[in-house]
Amino acid sequence: MKDTGLRVAVVGAGVSGLALAILLRRRGVHCDVYEKSAALGAVGAGIQLTPNGARVLGELGAEEPLRRRGITANAIESRRWSDGAMLSRVPFGDACVDRFGAPYHLVHRADLQACLMDLLPPGGLYLGRTVDGVTDHGDRADLRFTDGTTVTADVVIGADGVHSAVRGAVLDDRPVYCGYSVYRGLVPAGAVPSFTGDPRVMFWFGPGRHVTCYPVSSGRTVHFSAVCADPYAGTGPRSAVAGAGELMAEFGGWHEDVRRVLRAADSVTRWGLFDRDLPGRYVTGRVALAGDAAHPLLPFLSQGAGQALEDAVVLADVLTAHGDDVPGALRAYEAARMPRTAEVHRQSRLRAGTFHLPDGPEQTARDTQWARTQDLCHLDWLYGATVRPAPALTRS
Numbered sequence: 001m002k003d004t005g006l007r008v009a010v011v012g013a014g015v016s017g018l019a020l021a022i023l024l025r026r027r028g029v030h031c032d033v034y035e036k037s038a039a040l041g042a043v044g045a046g047i048q049l050t051p052n053g054a055r056v057l058g059e060l061g062a063e064e065p066l067r068r069r070g071i072t073a074n075a076i077e078s079r080r081w082s083d084g085a086m087l088s089r090v091p092f093g094d095a096c097v098d099r100f101g102a103p104y105h106l107v108h109r110a111d112l113q114a115c116l117m118d119l120l121p122p123g124g125l126y127l128g129r130t131v132d133g134v135t136d137h138g139d140r141a142d143l144r145f146t147d148g149t150t151v152t153a154d155v156v157i158g159a160d161g162v163h164s165a166v167r168g169a170v171l172d173d174r175p176v177y178c179g180y181s182v183y184r185g186l187v188p189a190g191a192v193p194s195f196t197g198d199p200r201v202m203f204w205f206g207p208g209r210h211v212t213c214y215p216v217s218s219g220r221t222v223h224f225s226a227v228c229a230d231p232y233a234g235t236g237p238r239s240a241v242a243g244a245g246e247l248m249a250e251f252g253g254w255h256e257d258v259r260r261v262l263r264a265a266d267s268v269t270r271w272g273l274f275d276r277d278l279p280g281r282y283v284t285g286r287v288a289l290a291g292d293a294a295h296p297l298l299p300f301l302s303q304g305a306g307q308a309l310e311d312a313v314v315l316a317d318v319l320t321a322h323g324d325d326v327p328g329a330l331r332a333y334e335a336a337r338m339p340r341t342a343e344v345h346r347q348s349r350l351r352a353g354t355f356h357l358p359d360g361p362e363q364t365a366r367d368t369q370w371a372r373t374q375d376l377c378h379l380d381w382l383y384g385a386t387v388r389p390a391p392a393l394t395r396s
Contacts, residue, residue, distance in 0.1 A: 006030065008032070011157065014292075016159040016290045016291035030124075034129040034145075035127050036129060046107070051101065052382065052385060058101075060119055069115060071216065071218055072104065073092050073201055076089070076374075081205055087370050100383045136285040140286070155319065158288070163175060164293035166289065167293055174276070175296070181230040182227045183270050189220055189221060200214065205356075209254075222261065226247065275348070278295065285330075290315060314336050314337055315333050318336075
């Protein structure tokens with residue numbers, strides 16, 4: 001495709017950064033990606049890739065690679081922490097594809113990153129580049145690195161996560177600790193034998209805690225996330241290696257099916273859970289934020305990847321529709337994304353409370369409500385939305 005002349009610098013080679021680079025390059029936009037890690041590899045653990053994000057990956061041509069590397073969820077189950085009583089089971093599988101046009105994928109983060117890397121044209125990915133700051137000159141933007149070098153672009157996109165180095169060019173704020181930490185790990189598939197014939201997401205809700213587990217890597221391993229109230233994790237390092245004894249003590253008295261998964265972990269990391277207060281803007285001049293750099297979400301709606309991919313689609317649309325009017329393009333992106341991400345952000349924070357109620361009348365009422373509302377039609381707003389910039393804000 002003919003080069004549009006626009007030069008885009010993306011900071012961060014995560015889901016939103018790579019997806020945006022793929023989309024822009026396919027449309028003739030020169031796009032370079034700068035990543036602080038020295039290598040891309042087996043980072044993180046599992047991702048629930050919900051249908052709204054899976055549709056974007058389908059547009060990119062990643063559907064078949066995702067099916068090979070990941071696994072498709074048949075359902076989402078919710079259970080009680082102590083006795084394993086079923087609270088709800090929402091069927092996905094073919095019903096999800098029929099309703100939302102895409103499946104519900106369960107994938108290891110590194111496998112998703114590999115799928116995107118396979119679609120990214122060669123060149124233009126720079127590893128080991130840590131950003132020190134951004135300067136917007138009005139007609140261009142300079143991206144500064146800690147090694148003293150600088151690159152100039154027409155637009156800079158910060159897709160560098162909740163602790164974004166680019167965000168300071170747009171907003172003056174800090175990450176907010178939510179009062180919970182999460183233990184994450186991977187265990188052999190045998191820890192949950194029923195996943196072999198029925199791959200699904202399992203939630204276990206308890207007082208001040210919940211556990212999620214599901215198969216990844218074509219069913220060879222199981223990812224778990226064990227969330228617990230923790231008043232101290234917000235003051236320590238962002239992540240730390242956790243001992244098996246520490247993890248088991250946090251979930252003493254829980255159902256044996258849960259403890260079997262946790263006991264099988266050879267390696268566990270503990271992360272403090274942070275988001276940020278929703279800002280009044282995601283852009284300024286020639287600088288924009290995407291994914292967790294724009295609207296970091298608590299993981300209780302499993303929307304980190306989905307919203308990041310939606311951001312990438314809208315950014316690609318506006319940057320190619322507005323020609324050389326970069327500020328206008330970024331304002332259109334902000335207008336298209338702000339209302340939806342604000343609601344996802346709000347709903348994610350609400351679940352930090354409702355997921356972790358102490359046993360009692362409020363918890364019983366929640367469980368009754370949960371059983372009544374957990375079905376596909378109640379997910380239309382989240383999984384079924386078509387996310388594109390408002391026509392009135394774009395021009396050819």
